[in-house]
Each structure stands twice: as C-alpha cells, then as structure tokens.
Amino acid sequence: MRKKIVAGNWKMNKTLQEGVELAKELNAALAGKTINCDVVVGVPATHIASVVASVDSVVGVAAQNCADKASGAYTGEISAAMVASTGAKYVILGHSERRAYYGETSEILKEKTLLALANGLTPIFCIGEVLEEREAGKQNEVVKAQIEESLFNLSAEDFGKIVLAYEPVWAIGTGKTATAEQAQEIHAYIRSVVAAKYGAEVADNTTILYGGSCNASNAKELFANPDVDGGLIGGASLAVANFLPIIEAWN
Numbered sequence: 009m010r011k012k013i014v015a016g017n018w019k020m021n022k023t024l025q026e027g028v029e030l031a032k033e034l035n036a037a038l039a040g041k042t043i044n045c046d047v048v049v050g051v052p053a054t055h056i057a058s059v060v061a062s063v064d065s066v067v068g069v070a071a072q073n074c075a076d077k078a079s080g081a082y083t084g085e086i087s088a089a090m091v092a093s094t095g096a097k098y099v100i101l102g103h104s105e106r107r108a109y110y111g112e113t114s115e116i117l118k119e120k121t122l123l124a125l126a127n128g129l130t131p132i133f134c135i136g137e138v139l140e141e142r143e144a145g146k147q148n149e150v151v152k153a154q155i156e157e158s159l160f161n162l163s164a165e166d167f168g169k170i171v172l173a174y175e176p177v178w179a180i181g182t183g184k185t186a187t188a189e190q191a192q193e194i195h196a197y198i199r200s201v202v203a204a205k206y207g208a209e210v211a212d213n214t215t216i217l218y219g220g221s222c223n224a225s226n227a228k229e230l231f232a233n234p235d236v237d238g239g240l241i242g243g244a245s246l247a248v249a250n251f252l253p254i255i256e257a258w259n
C-alpha cells in the first residue's frame with residue numbers, strides 16, 4: 009500500500025529559534041496520538057540539523073531544495089549529500105516558486121533528483137500548471153511533460169522512491185483550492201501516466217500529494233479521493249493549530 013503523507017513547507021519563514029520551537033510543539037502534539045499518515049516538515053536549510061535534533065522519528069524532515077551538482081565551487085549551494093548528512097530524509101524539488109523565481113528547468117531538476125536519490129533522500133517532486141494553462145485545458149499535458157522530462161529517465165526501482173506533489177500554481181498561497189473533483193481527476197491522470205511508463209504496480213504504489221491552499225477545512229474532502237494520498241501544505245503548516253487538524257484528517 010502506498011504511503012499517506014502530510015508534509016509542511018515552511019518556505020522562507022521562521023527564524024531558527026522560531027522553527028525549532030514550532031517543530032518541538034508539533035512533536036509534542038503528535039506524541040501518544042494515533043497518526044495514520046507520515047508527517048514531514050520542509051524547513052529552511054539553516055534549520056534542518058536543529059529541527060532533526062528536536063523531533064522524534066514520527067516527524068520526518070525535508071530540505072526545500074538541493075544543488076544540481078555533487079560538490080565543489082558553487083558558492084551558496086547546498087548539496088544533496090550535505091542535506092542527507094543532517095539527518096533529513098526528504099527534499100522538496102521542483103516547487104513552482106523555484107521553477108518561476110530561480111529558473112529551475114526540467115533538466116536541472118533531473119540532475120537534482122538523481123543526486124537526491126544517490127544520497128538516500130526521498131524527493132517530494134512538485135508538478136503543476138499555471139492559471140493560463142488550466143484555463144486553456146492544458147493541465148494534463150503540462151504535468152505529463154514535467155514528469156517525463158525530469159523523472160522518466162529513472163529506473164522503475166528509483167521511480168518507486170519518488171513522492172509526487174501535484175500543486176496547481178493558481179492554488180498556491182491564494183486561498184483558492186482545487187475542488188476535490190479537480191484534484192481527483194488530475195491525480196488519477198498522473199497515476200495513469202506513471203502506469204503507462206512503469207506499470208500498474210509502480211503507479212499504485214506512488215504517493216501523490218495535493219498542494220495548494222489545503223487547510224483544516226478542506227483536507228478531509230481532498231484526502232477522501234482515491235488518488236489523493238495526502239498534502240503538501242504551505243501557509244497552514246506554520247502553526248500547529250492549523251497543521252495538526254490536516255494530519256488528523258486521515259483519522
């Protein structure tokens with residue numbers, strides 16, 4: 009059975025002290041509770057090691073990016089090996105903000121994915137269309153191309169280590185969520201794309217998260233869809249009072 013995951017993406021929010029505090033609060037809130045999904049927090053690079061040290065194994069830690077090079081003269085970059093050496097288990101790759109503001113292409117993301125996998129990290133690989141593409145009915149071709157261009161070079165075994173996150177760009181941070189029907193429709197399509205390349209078993213085992221203004225009031229309805237395996241949560245992951253009910257939407 010594929011994993012259910014609720015992953016937070018703190019983006020560029022929280023000082024180190026605030027981040028450690030939030031992680032500890034989340035860890036304490038989860039202690040002794042029955043949790044029916046994996047819980048992950050995607051934290052700024054400066055916070056990773058401290059957050060790893062502040063939580064139990066019930067909270068996985070993700071970097072929000074890693075370099076497309078293994079090591080060397082790349083000032084300011086953080087390699088997948090460095091991320092792995094902190095104890096983080098995941099790395100968010102291809103977030104639409106990185107694609108749009110930092111010029112991350114499919115080719116770059118292909119390299120990042122290979123390095124993440126080579127260092128034992130689980131990529132949470134983001135795909136999704138912008139509003140104009142949705143309005144033109146092109147969402148399926150957009151997500152298919154994003155998957156094909158960055159991931160279909162992988163062996164079936166390696167593809168099996170990827171978590172996909174479908175995030176319609178028009179829903180990120182806008183308060184405008186995809187409807188449960190829209191989410192199910194495109195998640196099922198994404199799974200069919202994976203099945204066509206790697207077969208039904210790999211597709212069935214692929215975790216596909218939904219992201220885009222997911223919150224305590226819509227999580228249950230979104231997660232009730234057969235092809236929605238959890239969420240990648242931005243704004244609502246910045247306070248335990250908002251994040252915990254999303255995790256509990258699986259209960």
Ligand code: PEP
Binds near residue numbers: 017175
């Ligand atoms: C995100 O950035 O991955 C995201 C889904 O943000 P938000 O939940 O704030 O829309």
